């Protein structure tokens with residue numbers, strides 16, 4: 037077994053000039069720890085980051101991390117002095133600058149796609165080239181139970197690309213440096229991260245418009261532009277991750293690798309059928325070392341449902357598999373070839389069965405990496421996809437055609453629900469073998485470098501995609517990969533910080549790194565296929581770039597916040613840009629294992645764009661990969677406890693998804709119920725109010741009718757009265773003369789004593805004119821009846837108070853004086869006519885008449901009304917309060933029962949500030965109408981009495 041500490045010691049000694057003791061750990065857990073330590077050892081001596089080491093929950097972590105000091109260009113201290121990578125020990129010219137640098141995170145904001153999408157305010161607002169503010173839409177509304185995002189946050193990135201960014205510009209700033217590294221022999225990783233529909237595929241592959249080619253085709257263009265005339269002869273081929281071996285037989289050209297099996301169309305034909313994107317070529321040319329020859333190799337895989345598939349591999353159709361050539365490493369596959377030419381079954385009863393086999397991920401043998409076996413055994417050698425095809429391409433056009441074929445495969449096996457949506461992680465690896473012209477035959481001089489471009493599947497959660505069954509499983513696995521990727525980054529960051537902090541704390545003295553390493557966490561790369569494949573970039577050497585795609589019009593604010601926080605985490609992880617190496621190695625042994633195929637149905641649509649659309653129902657058999665060779669026990673679980681914990685996490689996560697789904701459904705149901713209830717209530721309220729309104733209208737109409745009737749009746753009565761008046765005129769001439777003479781007497785000899793009414797002097801300046809015997813030539817409106825002066829009228833007098841009562845109003849308090857006034861037939865007539873009579877008075881339609889009893893009663897009524905008003909005022913405005921002291925004294929003197937009679941000065945009077953509204957008696961129109969009615973009735977009664985008396 038490998039002696040890992042020795043490895044560490046070697047690295048440590050080359051980098052920090054310290055000697056680490058050898059240890060003999062053999063477990064994988066320890067191996068992983070050491071791997072992390074080894075990677076971290078590169079940072080030995082780095083100044084301690086200022087940031088606190090307390091681990092905050094991911095949710096609350098500030099997402100504007102500043103790069104550590106060493107990244108910001110601060111010169112390393114003596115402790116931090118770094119030496120070239122120790123891989124020089126086994127390879128020749130492979131020294132590289134091993135400065136650690138954080139993963140670069142670029143944000144690309146997707147533009148609004150016009151009418152196809154609902155228009156809304158974007159919730160992302162770039163505030164500078166590197167910072168963006170994210171504000172939750174509808175933040176004022178109650179926060180969602182499921183929402184975990186902050187209402188407004190600022191996130192920082194290495195650079196932010198606004199919506200109008202052109203593909204070429206984006207490529208130059210994000211990917212071109214990685215292409216340069218690739219051509220110079222250094223490896224790199226670029227991955228896109230974001231929710232579905234955020235523009236990841238557009239960024240990687242591009243669109244259909246001219247100039248919209250993505251970073252992948254542009255990378256191929258630049259590579260082939262730059263190595264023009266420097267192509268190697270292909271006598272060597274890459275194997276595994278960094279291995280090289282002589283190619284079997286001549287494989288000099290792309291065409292020569294095409295399959296020749298009779299009856300099957302050639303790959304070239306298939307590729308010709310695929311749409312060409314050759315019009316959109318990036319013209320960039322990079323300067324390369326012209327002393328070397330270059331060969332370019334391409335591989336294309338996808339991680340789907342935690343299985344790795346080769347997208348260049350042939351898909352076995354029912355009548356094709358046996359006739360197909362075996363999948364040799366160097367042979368160009370004929371993927372889809374037979375399938376494309378088969379008549380597609382249209383019914384599900386007899387689906388076409390397609391099979392594809394998952395590939396195993398295996399650890400690299402030591403010879404591939406330039407490390408000693410002991411070094412490799414610690415896990416830092418990375419892993420490779422066993423059996424994946426690496427195809428040599430000689431031009432960008434060939435490469436693009438192959439990639440399109442791979443994409444076709446991906447789509448066939450892609451999601452059933454939405455064929456446009458990438459539900460798998462797609463990995464394209466461009467590998468370059470570089471050999472010095474003078475050392476063509478020296479295999480050990482061949483340098484290998486890789487650039488892997490990863491189009492990650494959408495990171496959205498299941499509740500937004502309404503997934504179920506297979507889709508749920510798919511989503512679960514996508515999320516698992518991304519979750520593990522996040523966990524790996526978090527662990528790496530923590531380890532790097534721990535190491536840097538402990539080394540900084542040593543203050544220049546020698547540190548036993550074993551102690552430090554013991555405290556480092558195991559990076560859980562092996563818990564997801566994606567991270568297993570990518571681990572070499574994190575613990576080995578290579579630059580890493582992350583592209584965060586975001587659609588600011590998307591409803592998934594929460595998911596996008598999660599993406600942002602993930603990017604912050606990534607930016608805090610450092611990687612080591614280095615030089616890839618190559619070793620030859622004997623082919624690894626493989627071991628047959630139990631294969632548990634997974635079958636699922638796929639619906640494939642072909643045609644479209646003006647052609648007839650055919651739907652084919654297929655069954656896909658996804659065979660599991662063969663297990664690893666087990667040579668070094670790498671396939672043993674790292675630690676059963678950790679594995680169990682991961683499984684538990686996975687189970688809990690699935691439960692959480694389930695619970696969230698149920699919550700969302702219940703929430704929707706409850707909302708609907710509440711809405712229905714509200715609607716029913718609103719309807720019933722509307723009915724009630726309508727009914728009330730109708731009743732009100734009816735009531736008012738009745739009232740109005742009554743009023744009109746009253747008025748009509750009154751008018752009629754007045755008409756009758758006129759007739760009676762004519763009769764009476766003659767009869768009363770005598771009385772008139774007498775009244776006139778009396779009036780004359782009164783006016784000349786007015787005396788208060790002649791006025792029995794206590795209110796006589798209060799009548800609007802008519803003092804002296806109203807008295808018992810005074811006959812005022814008051815103009816009485818026509819509407820008022822003019823009953824004859826008869827003694828019988830007294831009998832009707834009793835009717836008056838009742839008749840003047842309003843229906844609704846309470847009876848006004850009848851004071852003593854008012855009673856007197858009402859009883860006295862001689863009570864003076866109120867002089868001021870009611871305003872409603874004024875018109876008639878002015879029109880001269882009334883005539884002077886003698887005072888009758890009815891008139892007197894009317895006057896009395898008016899007077900009592902006035903009195904009511906007059907009496908109300910002082911009563912409501914003044915309060916008489918007995919003096920407390922005096923009362924107390926009286927009680928003390930005479931006991932509790934003693935009657936207290938306040939003397940002068942023993943009462944306080946107090947003005948009340950305000951009369952209470954509604955307590956006063958108010959004479960309303962109804963009252964007046966009632967009075968008129970009463971008067972009319974009285975008058976008619978009087979007339980009847982008088983007439984009966986006459987007869």
Ligand SMILES: Nc1ncnc2c1ncn2[C@@H]1O[C@H](COP(=O)(O)OP(=O)(O)OP(=O)(O)O)[C@@H](O)[C@H]1O
Pocket residue numbers: 145146147149199230231232233234235236237238239243456457458459492493494585
């Ligand atoms: N920068 C851009 N300019 C113009 N259109 C864009 C841009 N980015 C994305 N689009 C368009 O937005 C749509 C969604 O983009 P894309 O398919 O790349 O999303 P995605 O993140 O890859 O989704 P999925 O994860 O489901 O595959 C596509 O129609 C694409 O053409």
